[in-house]
Amino acid sequence: AQKITQTQPGMFVQEKEAVTLDCTYDTSDQSYGLFWYKQPSSGEMIFLIYQGSYDEQNATEGRYSLNFQKARKSANLVISASQLGDSAMYFCAMRGIYNQGGKLIFGQGTELSVKP
Amino acid sequence: DAEITQSPRHKITETGRQVTLACHQTWNHNNMFWYRQDLGHGLRLIHYSYGVQDTNKGEVSDGYSVSRSNTEDLPLTLESAASSQTSVYFCASSESRVQETQYFGPGTRLLVL
Numbered sequence: 273a274q275k276i277t278q279t280q281p282g283m284f285v286q287e288k289e290a291v292t293l294d295c296t297y298d299t300s301d302q303s304y305g306l307f308w309y310k311q312p313s314s315g316e317m318i319f320l321i322y323q324g325s326y327d328e329q330n331a332t333e334g335r336y337s338l339n340f341q342k343a344r345k346s347a348n349l350v351i352s353a354s355q356l357g358d359s360a361m362y363f364c365a366m367r368g369i370y371n372q373g374g375k376l377i378f379g380q381g382t383e384l385s386v387k388p
Numbered sequence: 389d390a391e392i393t394q395s396p397r398h399k400i401t402e403t404g405r406q407v408t409l410a411c412h413q414t415w416n417h418n419n420m421f422w423y424r425q426d427l428g429h430g431l432r433l434i435h436y437s438y439g440v441q442d443t444n445k446g447e448v449s450d451g452y453s454v455s456r457s458n459t460e461d462l463p464l465t466l467e468s469a470a471s472s473q474t475s476v477y478f479c480a481s482s483e484s485r486v487q488e489t490q491y492f493g494p495g496t497r498l499l500v501l
Binding site: 305307309315316317319322363367375376378379380381 | 421423428430431433436446476478480488489490491492494495497
């Protein structure tokens with residue numbers, strides 16, 4: 273069975289500092305994708321970053337980077353230079369080709385609070 | 389710009405009533421999904437569709453149905469609303485490949501009294 277685990281229910285970070293949100297996953301698929309989504313208090317789900325299982329380089333999108341360690345089955349999100357607007361719920365998700373038509377399996381989420 | 393919309397954004401209904409939540413995407417994506425989000429459970433898949441006339445059950449499909457008559461729309465029907473179906477419902481769509489991002493609609497908050 274596929275599973276995503278986010279072990280940090282809540283995190284605090286000082287504005288302008290970097291923060292790492294943890295995500296570990298379990299799958300028997302060889303080909304899969306890992307995603308991070310942001311959900312602010314307004315409720316929408318915003319795609320942040322994607323990492324493919326065969327990608328050799330860690331994905332980066334602006335201030336977001338994904339620290340992908342395949343052997344350890346981890347896909348941590350790093351946010352550099354935190355901003356107040358980064359305060360939100362963050363979800364790690366996985367999608368495998370054999371997983372019910374490519375549905376996303378989500379973790380429980382980490383609530384990030386950025387302090388001024 | 390391509391987008392995915394949901395309507396209504398908020399809905400209050402009574403136990404036993406039939407409710408339909410609309411989802412419309414202009415990405416021309418084959419795959420469409422319905423999830424529900426509840427505290428303590430994260431997002432869970434209700435139904436999904438690979439294309440027109442195709443529908444499949446997800447992990448929490450009891451009490452829900454979908455139909456896909458065109459590429460753009462995947463309405464979700466609660467056949468007889470129950471209080472346990474009070475939730476936030478998200479529609480999403482994507483291309484078929486594993487690396488393709490799923491884009492989410494804004495969500496519908498449903499309260500069943």
